[in-house]
Amino acid sequence: MSTRTIATLVAMAxxxxxxxxxxxxxxxxxxxxxxxxxxxxxxxxxxxxxxGYGGLVSFGHAAYVGLGAYAVGIPAYHWLxxxxxxxxxxxxxxxxxxPLAMVVxxxxxxxxxxxxxxxxxxxxxxxxMAFAQMVYYASVSIEEYGGDDGLVIDTxxxxxxxxxxxxxxxxxxxxxxxxxAMLIVRMITRSRFGMVLRGAKGNAERVQMMGLNPYAYRxxxxxxxxxxxxxxxxxxxxxxxxxxxxxxxxTRSGELMFxxxxxxxxxxGGPVLGAxxxxxxxxxxxxxxxxxxxxxxxxxxAVVLFTRGGLMGFFRGRK
Amino acid sequence: MSILETKxxxxxFGGIRATDDLTLSVEQGELHAIIGPNGAGKTTLIxxxxxxxxxxxxxxxxxxxxxxxLAPDKRARLGITRSFQITSLIPxxxxxxxxxxxxxxxxxxxxxFIRAAAGIPAIRDRxxxxxxxxGLAEKAEIETRALSHGEHRHMEIAxxxxxxxxxxxxxxxxxxxxxxxxxxxxxxxxxxxxxxTIVLIEHDMDAVFALADRISVLVYGHIIxxxxxxxxxxxxxxxxxxxxxxx
Ligand SMILES: Nc1ncnc2c1ncn2[C@@H]1O[C@H](COP(=O)(O)OP(=O)(O)OP(=O)(O)O)[C@@H](O)[C@H]1O
Ligand SMILES: [Mg+2]
Numbered sequence: 284m285s286t287r288t289i290a291t292l293v294a295m296a297x298x299x300x301x302x303x304x305x306x307x308x309x310x311x312x313x314x315x316x317x318x319x320x321x322x323x324x325x326x327x328x329x330x331x332x333x334x335g336y337g338g339l340v341s342f343g344h345a346a347y348v349g350l351g352a353y354a355v356g357i358p359a360y361h362w363l364x365x366x367x368x369x370x371x372x373x374x375x376x377x378x379x380x381x382p383l384a385m386v387v388x389x390x391x392x393x394x395x396x397x398x399x400x401x402x403x404x405x406x407x408x409x410x411x412m413a414f415a416q417m418v419y420y421a422s423v424s425i426e427e428y429g430g431d432d433g434l435v436i437d438t439x440x441x442x443x444x445x446x447x448x449x450x451x452x453x454x455x456x457x458x459x460x461x462x463x464a465m466l467i468v469r470m471i472t473r474s475r476f477g478m479v480l481r482g483a484k485g486n487a488e489r490v491q492m493m494g495l496n497p498y499a500y501r502x503x504x505x506x507x508x509x510x511x512x513x514x515x516x517x518x519x520x521x522x523x524x525x526x527x528x529x530x531x532x533x534t535r536s537g538e539l540m541f542x543x544x545x546x547x548x549x550x551x552g553g554p555v556l557g558a559x560x561x562x563x564x565x566x567x568x569x570x571x572x573x574x575x576x577x578x579x580x581x582x583x584x585a586v587v588l589f590t591r592g593g594l595m596g597f598f599r600g601r602k
Numbered sequence: 603m604s605i606l607e608t609k610x611x612x613x614x615f616g617g618i619r620a621t622d623d624l625t626l627s628v629e630q631g632e633l634h635a636i637i638g639p640n641g642a643g644k645t646t647l648i649x650x651x652x653x654x655x656x657x658x659x660x661x662x663x664x665x666x667x668x669x670x671x672l673a674p675d676k677r678a679r680l681g682i683t684r685s686f687q688i689t690s691l692i693p694x695x696x697x698x699x700x701x702x703x704x705x706x707x708x709x710x711x712x713x714x715f716i717r718a719a720a721g722i723p724a725i726r727d728r729x730x731x732x733x734x735x736x737g738l739a740e741k742a743e744i745e746t747r748a749l750s751h752g753e754h755r756h757m758e759i760a761x762x763x764x765x766x767x768x769x770x771x772x773x774x775x776x777x778x779x780x781x782x783x784x785x786x787x788x789x790x791x792x793x794x795x796x797x798x799t800i801v802l803i804e805h806d807m808d809a810v811f812a813l814a815d816r817i818s819v820l821v822y823g824h825i826i827x828x829x830x831x832x833x834x835x836x837x838x839x840x841x842x843x844x845x846x847x848x849x
Contacts, residue, residue, distance in 0.1 A: 473718040475706050482703045485692035493707040494678030
């Protein structure tokens with residue numbers, strides 16, 4: 284077993300064991316932190332599929348997280364205040380909301396990806412960000428769902444056999460989802476599909492000359508990644524019970540990118556380590572000083588510059 | 603029977619005519635060498651044949667089918683492969699993964715998400731056999747960027763072979779090779795000759811005259827002569843335009 288695999292397994296074991304301890308010792312604050320971290324780690328894992336393995340620097344991933352959260356909030360809102368019954372979208376059922384989140388995000392990824400992926404480099408970064416900002420401004424302008432002020436989710440998603448109002452159950456769902464997300468990305472990136480995706484990152488012209496069209500494979504990965512981020516968003520909505528456009532701001536997308544790069548892009552565990560380091564550092568530093576953004580930023584830049592391959596770079600062993 | 607035919611191909615970059623009314627016919631099974639001075643437009647011709655650049659005018663037919671407007675990946679699927687004058691591999695993948703990707707591209711759909719590619723014996727075995735053939739088997743697990751230039755040149759050939767392409771376009775496979783590596787490459791090409799139709803671009807005249815069935819001479823984007831090695835050697839015009847300056 285490589286040292287990276289061990290590091291990943293240790294991190295996942297800690298993440299499985301600590302939150303229940305927090306819960307049963309009445310440490311609600313730390314349990315909350317662990318849940319948020321776990322949900323953002325799912326979003327980072329989904330981003331890693333395209334950013335790390337696909338080499339596609341998407342600067343708009345928070346839009347998917349936000350859309351996923353709205354896919355929980357809007358049906359819950361109509362369930363309470365009426366409207367959209369005819370579409371079956373006035374509901375608190377997670378079995379409707381979560382698939383809705385994933386389908387909406389998959390479609391958004393398909394439409395915007397079809398356009399973004401025709402560009403390269405800086406243009407790609409800019410256009411993914413532009414599409415995300417479009418969603419941001421759209422959500423600001425829709426008064427019915429709170430506009431700028433955001434939307435309170437009065438009722439969490441109802442799932443059979445689960446009560447998401449119970450914080451340890453919500454954490455449990457997030458944790459299992461993270462494990463599944465990691466396994467899916469791992470499986471995909473090792474498959475024949477994943478080989479094409481990784482090959483196109485290294486040398487797209489060569490891959491095309493082999494008879495494979497990089498565009499089609501990238502678009503597929505883009506859609507998978509978007510749907511996964513939408514799922515993370517649905518969980519986040521359930522966690523915060525509040526959604527606002529601010530969740531989709533470009534700085535949020537930047538944070539997700541940072542988690543991936545900080546932890547180690549194109550590794551299975553990197554995004555999780557990155558999300559953990561990011562959330563914990565942010566928490567700790569903000570305790571010491573209100574001017575925590577500056578040292579935080581400098582620290583992040585130092586890690587990215589001086590560890591080849593992020594935190595996972597520390598665990599560079601035999602493959 | 604000719605497998606590849608171009609008619610009146612034109613390509614200009616600004617004021618430079620890189621391809622100028624270029625008409626070429628490559629016979630099935632032959633090794634057709636294209637020689638010409640630096641900047642004659644040899645690489646530009648290859649890029650148009652494989653589809654990464656579109657000609658301004660003219661047509662390209664492959665096995666009787668007009669492929670002038672076809673995308674590169676579609677041409678590859680029809681059976682055209684190329685190697686690059688400037689090595690073009692996937693640097694952050696292992697040697698084996700590079701070849702395996704080329705094998706997998708040829709063997710059915712790559713829209714397969716579940717099984718690990720490395721665990722598919724049919725792909726792995728064929729890729730290893732190809733590495734064996736170009737003498738790189740023991741480097742299989744090494745990251746491609748760590749190999750030498752000569753080894754990269756041999757990987758290019760392995761990838762071309764992986765495609766089982768009927769038509770191989772090889773752009774200076776011996777560029778930058780030492781004498782020993784060059785000799786190995788000539789051996790390899792001798793072996794491939796007859797199994798594939800090959801268009802070979804090469805500056806190494808000894809290799810060209812030893813390997814080629816026919817030679818075309820390209821000067822300023824135009825083919826000034828085509829013929830067997832003996833007739834090209836005897837051609838005064840060619841000598842004036844090209845061979846003369848080497849002597
Ligand atoms: N993309 C491009 N843009 C502008 N000019 C180009 C481009 N590609 C090639 N040229 C020009 O077209 C001419 C032919 O170039 P090409 O690379 O095809 O020559 P070549 O015969 O392959 O030369 P060499 O033997 O040096 O490889 C040259 O004058 C070159 O500068
Ligand atoms: Mg050239």
